[in-house]
Amino acid sequence: MLNILLGLIGPNDSIEVVQQYLKKYNDITCIPIECLTEEDLNKRVLPCKADITMWLCTGPITYGIVQKWGGISDPIFHIPFHGSAIYSVLLQLSHEHHIKVNEISYDSISLEEFKQVLQETGIKESIEYIESETIELQKLIDFHYRCYEKGFTKIAITGHPIQEQLQQLGLPAYRIFPTEISVDSVVSEIRRMYEMLHFKRAQIAVQIIEYDAAFVGLPNTAFTNDKLHELELEFTKKLRTYTKKIQGSILTIAPGRYVIFSTRGFLQDITHDFTRKAEIASFNGLNEEEKICGIGIGHSAYEAEINAWNALLQSREWGKGSWAVCFDDKRITGPLGQEEQLTYSYISDEIQAIREKTSLSVATLHKLKSIIKKRSSKEISASELAQYMQITTRSARRILSELEVNGLAHVVAEESPRMTGRPRKVYKLLL
DSSP states (O other): OOOEEEEEEEOHHHHHHHHHHHTTOTTEEEEEEEOSSHHHIIIIITTTGGGOSEEEESSHHHHHHHHHHOOOOSOEEEOOOOTHHHHHHHHHHHHHHOOOGGGEEEESSOHHHHHHHHHHHTOOOOOOOEEOSOOOHHHHHHHHHHHHHTTSOSEEEESSTTHHHHHHTTOOEEEOOOOHHHHHHHHHHHHHHHHHHHHHHTSEEEEEEEEOGGGSSOTTOOOOHHHHHHHHHHHHHHHHHHHHHTTOEEEEEETTEEEEEEEHHHHHHHTTTTTSOOOOOOBTTBOGGGEEEEEEEESSHHHHHHHHHHHHHHHHHHOTTOEEEEOTTSEEEEOTTSSSOEEEEOOOHHHHHHHHHSSOOHHHHHHHHHHHHHHTOSEEEHHHHHHHHTSOHHHHHHHHHHHHHTTSEEEEEEEOOSSSSOOEEEEEEOO
């Protein structure tokens, strides 16, 4: 069962409308926050943003103000004004005032969106007075009043809480409010995003931590095997405490080198969304600068481990104390903890060229190269490939066939099955 804590931002009247539509969703808890300006956002959103899962703006201009403010890193959605929302207000004006569409000034609606609405309804008049560029309240008020004062328009339609101010200036103004259809549509997007983020948090994460005993910081000391073993035990003890925090498991793979298996969610939290180094208790003789770390995220433990090694290699290049993360889409970011972090794609020109020739994803191509390296052989059958990639034999056969068609693999042998059945092809990969 989903449990989405949704921050609802906008003018109070729009919030009330949207809240009524959201009542039917048992998996959404709505937190209304009336905000019209960046000052409101600083005062009302900042104190509670850590507790909210996602955000919904009641209209496109509120969304623009929130985006410009830039104080929210969680997913932000908005309810667009299109289709039924525009039809309803135009029908009201036509019925009550006999106003034509070209006698109205508009904001918060794009010209292309409006053209589509007019085309669908068969209205041939062109729209001249529409402001969709600015999100500043005073500029929008000035735009509508200028059009009205010069006699270009008779009424204003606004999607933002400036209706009252326009009416005080003597200008008839109407609001566009979110419709139930629009709210239902954006709720579907919110649910999909929540499920995707929930899945991502459950992705496997591998963390490789490495330190060099030669830089332990005890000058002019010759390290005996006993001393190294003592340091190893002490540091492993500290790492086990850290590992418990992220509900992981730890494996020593070499002196001074450790692999920790966990999930993306725990590492994301402890590194503040992969922006800082996690705090790992140290001991006398080992400074933070002696530890480097590579974090890998993947859909499988194998993929995450490969990515962790790639991240570790980058950390080594950055120098002592560096941490890097390699995500499942082959983006590497770091050094964690630095004010300015680099993010780049770990996709070689070779992989890029192959991807352009085939329909295979970058992740699939990296897996193929990793399998070749692990097996120390370029020859593989569909059943073997399926086992390594944890996919069906049919899918593996399709991958190998596509590589063959594009000259990236060719059949070098055929294996006879033990029982009945057709011979199994053995391919040589030319990646």
